[in-house]
Amino acid sequence: MSGSVPAILLTLNLAAVTTLILFVLGTPLAWWLANTRSRVRPFIEAITALPLILPPTVIGFYLLILLNPTAPIGRFWVTVTGDTLTFSFAGLVIASILYSLPFMVQPLQTAFDRIGRDQIEAAASLGASPLDRFFSLVLPLSARGFLTAGILTFIHTIGEFGVVLMVGGNIPGRTRTLSIALYDHVEALRYDQAHALAAGLVILSLIVLSLVYWLNRRSPRHDG
């Protein structure tokens, strides 16, 4: 298990960064989707659901094509940072963001959808600007949606594997995440190690998740 420490740290780091960035990107997108009257809305909604449709390895394959140092994006990244996007932490983050997008956007949109205009109008009349309204009203009223979105994204990033494997290339300490390590154990018939790692992961997650849900147990239900 001790050999798994770098993988664990890397995985937590990746999941945290991905979730944070997706909060920042997904929130305005979900808000826009929940509020717009635009004709293109159904199309954009479909696109946000789409990253799930292709198997991870295949998405990874296309990301490899898209992000490689000779492709525009990859080249740009190399000139700016000096490092390649593929097989680096940055590449993993981009891949995870893309692949976890639906888990962030869709629950948020569901939560936003049920916030009535009434309260928002009241806040506006009390002098709250749109941004202020968002933070002081929409955010607390859709706390449960944020929790769901955050947890689905975080967990999905932890368990993610195909995309990360392809784009990251399994470099120990750099791109070898926990799920890859676990997969390796199973493939290499190191079942004992696989069992230990899987059990550890499950128990730890159960504790952490229970704690998070317990802290959130005062849901805003029954308020009308």
Place this chain on the structure above:
Amino acid sequence: MSGSVPAILLTLNLAAVTTLILFVLGTPLAWWLANTRSRVRPFIEAITALPLILPPTVIGFYLLILLNPTAPIGRFWVTVTGDTLTFSFAGLVIASILYSLPFMVQPLQTAFDRIGRDQIEAAASLGASPLDRFFSLVLPLSARGFLTAGILTFIHTIGEFGVVLMVGGNIPGRTRTLSIALYDHVEALRYDQAHALAAGLVILSLIVLSLVYWLNRRSPRHDG
């Protein structure tokens, strides 16, 4: 592409069956979670999020152990149906249900969470039994949540791959789903076929999803 037809049918079948069963199982679970005051709620919530934490192949590995004909569940299935649970359609369905559970339960719970007691009390006073209330009131008021849950589940089942591959075993016409076929193309360096299949899948999904979202565009927002 024509070789992919059985895989496409199998995949759609699997996704549809999984989504339907998860609607039936996930709805009461989500409703209970959204309403209970029980102490164990955070723990159950954590468990429903958990299937995501392990990489798919690893989940598949454990499911194989759990469902194989010598294990209790698998043996029971064999005596009842005469067929094994592993490497069969039934096994794929069980695996998909387990793995897609969070995508069903969590958005539903988010949607249920924001339905106030007010309307439910009004419906009760008008003579609606709990079940009646659920169908006549809760269901339409959380339509967006059901849509999100259904689409995430369906799409995730389509794109799912590691678990299915492991539990189903890639048997053509029986357990080889679209995502496995796609994976095979990439692995076997049949890139042209992979590109064609992926493009077809993406375009088709985009059309179908846009249509679904378009039909749902009259969201229950702005009702207060």
Place this chain on the structure above:
Amino acid sequence: SAAAEEALIAVAANFTRPAEDLAAAFQAETGHTIRIATGSTGALYAQIRQGAPYDVFLAADTERPARLVADGLADADTLTPYAMGRLVLVGADTADLPPLDRLRAGDVQRLALANADLAPYGRAAEQVLDRLDVCLPERQRLRGQNVAQTLAMFTTGNADLAFIARAQLGGIGPSSASLIPADWHDPIRQDAVLLLQARDNEAARAWMDFLISPTATDILDAYGYGAAE
């Protein structure tokens, strides 16, 4: 009996294309039907242990079939090497030097190779690197889970050199390849075995015979597999 039967063959993913060609030839010759299920060797092994309905296992290594025999799931008498893999190093065809020279000269940014833990080609590649005494930092070594992924890293432009199987050369575009001498690494032997549950399957038995027939050897040769000794 003369009646046509059917067999389900579990094949290591990187052997998919040769397996398909072999199946076609076998079918033409015997009338039996072959269906192919692919997967990583490790996954196929785990599945077989859990009762997967495969008849024959074509592994990418020798270890997993041997273990199945030890597990009492495969017929020891049928354990057969069916192919010898050859390692090649590929690089862009625009370079002046052949790939192996570039590797020696250290003219490499990123080298793709298979995971030595999981794939015999990976272990072989590591042995070659040791032998050449190339010291490449870990972060420049990209590891695919198998040779297919390793190749994908190269074909998508993410690695400038890659150790892959000679059998894969047909699937890629213009590139230059250096064939690695077979004695630079342990032999990459791929074993096939008949599973006990298929003892009475005519098609499966016939397939095991067919694998070492000249027809099969010719097909494998064309793919670049050395004959099994």
Place this chain on the structure above:
Amino acid sequence: MTDSGLEFDLTRRIGGFILRGRASLPACGIVSVSGSSGAGKTSLLRAIAGLDSGLSGQVRFAGETWHDGTCRMPVHRRRIGIAFQDTRLFPHQSVAGNLAYGAARAPAGTPGPDRAEIIALLDLHPLLKRAVAGLSGGERQRVSLGRALLSRPRLLLLDEPLSAVDTARRNRLLPDLRQLLLDHGIPALHVSHSRAEIAQLADHVLPVRDGQCGACHPLNDWLAAQDASHPFSLLEGHLAGHDTENGLSTVRLGEASLVLPGLGEVPAGASLRLIVRARDVALALDPVPGLSIRNQIPVRIKGIRPQPGTAYCDLDLALDGQVLTARITRAAADSLSLETGQSVIALIKSATLDPAQE
């Protein structure tokens, strides 16, 4: 099944607030619950409906046990129609859909007012196809009341059902609503802050104060007693005849008679209730000629009750077996040297008796 109506004896604690109530209400007719804001009126209705947990005590209706200790009949089986204070219309249904919701769930064949009747009563026709979202406050209340009525309830709970409806419409609506409830024998518990609404709708009044239910009073007693600063008297009489030229009617109260406007449609001989505000009754020692006040009725002073803390004293005046209350300033009583037993003339302006005035 006995003939009894709603009986309850209950206690409920919500945060720092304690609701206690014990009453036995008649099997038919309308009981208004009256009390200041926050007194517990809504809480009482909710307790009776069975909407809240944590209730101890008993609730029985028409011989059926709705609540007894831990055993509780589910709300949807009680067949109560509730017009909630905040309307609670279903946002996903049109007005017609809302109205149909309860109706569709009533057991087949239950008697009750029919749809056309309710729609006419509440003037809902123009709203039927509308979405609930665009309704005005008063329109929402009318729909909510209609929805409750259409569920063919055995008991109606009306929580400030018409507070956002304008006075003119409310005055038109209330007598018809009352008639409809009586015709169909639907008992109702009604909450309102408007004395006029209670006066027009109720048979009995149940006062609630700081969470304590008082005793249930007949409407007239309550009207007289509830607020000493607005005393009324209720006189029973019958219509003697109409003076159509002047738009006046004469009501006989035993020997005496009162002239008042606007009873044109009441048939002669019908019996009537007149509410006479004490402040509208003046006194004279002798009949006064040359005065615009036409009702000059000989009465005897039965009692004089000075109202401490105010400028007034109230006089109970015997009028042919009934009691008429007059409120005059103490200064006036002093200057007229009024005494118990004295015969005086009660002066009542016809205009103050107009039933069209609220």
Place this chain on the structure above:
Amino acid sequence: MTDSGLEFDLTRRIGGFILRGRASLPACGIVSVSGSSGAGKTSLLRAIAGLDSGLSGQVRFAGETWHDGTCRMPVHRRRIGIAFQDTRLFPHQSVAGNLAYGAARAPAGTPGPDRAEIIALLDLHPLLKRAVAGLSGGERQRVSLGRALLSRPRLLLLDEPLSAVDTARRNRLLPDLRQLLLDHGIPALHVSHSRAEIAQLADHVLPVRDGQCGACHPLNDWLAAQDASHPFSLLEGHLAGHDTENGLSTVRLGEASLVLPGLGEVPAGASLRLIVRARDVALALDPVPGLSIRNQIPVRIKGIRPQPGTAYCDLDLALDGQVLTARITRAAADSLSLETGQSVIALIKSATLDPAQE
């Protein structure tokens, strides 16, 4: 910046309903919007606040353009305090949190009523720590009003702010609310169905009918005109003195004086408005001795207006430059042979002038 108040000239179509309004309101004081349910009162307030899209026309306030064709100032920059008809408290915050929400967003240093003042006015102290969910209907309205007042608004929009508050508390609250608004110079637009509430709060009244805004009237004109069956007169006078023993006060109206109860706290010399209901005024040809009615005021008949369709005729009585209206039956007017120009005595019971009566 000019001294003008709210000016608007706007049109809005919502479904089949069209709202049209054009008015210029004074820069300070309270304007009540009056109209039946569904007339468009809420819609008018929303249009002025800028809450709805699809508005055409103009809205200006204090020389600032709030709306002009397509250009629209965002709601949150207008600094309007709204007490919504349905309160719209924030469910995730306590009462104190709700009150603080607007206050925290007001530009620093803006003058306005302070927290303690508002809490005392609305008696919010016992509620401060409470969650919004458990409040009663009337309590919600008080919190909502307090929240709007605490946001230091430049204009208040009050949509039936006290409809669920009991009459007693409302009567206590309204004069203080009015004083507070005047003291801080906050103009307000106020919607209510209660004439009593309008009479106690408003300076002007803006009638709305079927989506059409009428002209803005001074309160007295409106009270007199709006409903011919309830005529009032508004008399301006000043307090002459108190008779503490009898609890009476004397108000001088030029030469004449009126005695009425219950003004104990008003300082002598203060000017006052008295609302006298026409039905409470009787007429005598000569002063009447031996009568409990103390206010016997010599007046001259300026006009006699028979009210067709009723039993009444209304008389305009000249009283030292002001006009007092009396409503008596036509039969009484005939029998007294009243004529224009005649001098008569107006009789007004003190009890009918009590400001404590609603």
